[in-house]
Amino acid sequence: MRYLLVLSLIVLTVLAEQRNAWAQGKYVIGSVVDQSTKKAVDKVIVVNQRTRQRxxxxxxxxxxxTAQPGDSLILTSQLxxxxxxxxxxxxxxxxxxNALPPMPYRVVDLDEVTVTGKRYEEVKREIQQLxxxxVASKKVTGEQAFDRIADGAGVTLLYELFAKRPKSDRKANYIIQQDRRHALALERFRLLVEQSTTLKADExxxxxxxxxxxxxxxxxxxDYDLINTIQQLRNRYREGFNRPSRISPDPDKSAPKKL
Structure with missing residues (x-):
């Protein structure tokens, strides 16, 4: 009876994963090319608007x-x-x-930047600890599953896979970690903006x-790279340029203009 129960749980897991895979779509390998140079574009983000996968x-x-026919695949980038x-x-x-127009000023190398301040050093330490x-996960990862099996804790693995409490705990830990990441990222940005620009607090x-x-x-x-980026974007902000990546609901309604 016990073996039948375990077998039933395994079958249900496989079926659930299949249904989830069908809902997400098939695994797709795509490409991004530069309109002018026809060369590959590195380190830009592509987002499936339906699933929010990046x-x-x-x-x-x-x-x-992963994508299904009809999904909108959106490219976002600073460049x-x-x-x-x-x-x-x-x-x-x-x-x-389609590349953004060049910055309306000549970009020069900055001198080495040293950022001081007690609060900033505390934020840097908290970021390093984070x-x-x-990395928190909503699901039991393959590595965790292998660890449980290697330790002979098959029952523990089944409990973590199917019980509501472990699932809710993993989800809570994932959300807490993501909130901490965003809060620390935002605070580091604020502190560097205060020290490297003349923008007012309400801006x-x-x-x-x-x-x-x-x-x-x-x-x-x-610090050097982030301050350099902030200062370049500040100039674009002051000149009234559009933000580097604008969000629209449908790519068909925001197709790039042909030159």
């Missing part, structure tokens, strides 16, 4: 994402106009990236939305 292109311009395609189910969907932590939130920098970059980038 993927980053590699050095060959490739990205890996390219926001654009997208409607996935039609074909192999190797290609997004053509980055050193294991910082608008400037943050304008910059549209992801938490990963704000947490991991060196």
């Amino acid at each position: 993927a980053k292109t590699n050095a060959t311009g490739r990205f890996f994402i 390219y106009n926001r654009t997208g395609i409607r996935f039609d189910g074909s192999e190797n969907p290609t997004i053509t990236a 980055l050193d932590e294991p 910082v939130d608008r400037f943050f939305d304008f910059c549209d920098l992801d938490d990963e970059f704000l947490l991991k980038s060196a």
Whole structure:
């Protein structure tokens, strides 16, 4: 009887994973190419608007994402106009990236930047502690499953897979970690903006939305790189340029203009 119960749980798990896979769509390998140079575009983000899944292109311009026919695949970047395609189910969907106009000033190398301040050093320490932590996950990872099996804790694995409490605990830990990441990223941004620009406090939130920098970059980038980025985007902000990646609900309604 016990073996039948375990077998039933395994079958139900497989069926649930299959239903989830069908809902998410098939695994797609796509490409991003520069409209002018026709070369691959590295390190830009592609988002499936339906699932909110994000993927980053590699050095060959490739990205890996799950999608269904009809999904909107949207490209966002600090260097390219926001654009997208409607996935039609074909192999190797290609997004053509249109570069933003050059900054209205000459970019020069900055002298080495040293940021001081007790609160900033505390934030840097908290960020490092966060980055050193294991990444929280909503599901039991393959590595965790193998660890349970290797330890002979098969019953523990089944409990963690199917019981409501462990599932809710994992989800809560994941949400808490993501909230901490965003809060620390935002605070680091605020402190550096205060020290490297003349923006007033009531402008910082608008400037943050304008910059549209992801938490990963704000947490991991060196002080010099982040300050350089902030100062370049501040000039664009003051000149009234559009934000680097504008969000629209449908790529068909915001297709890039042909030159």
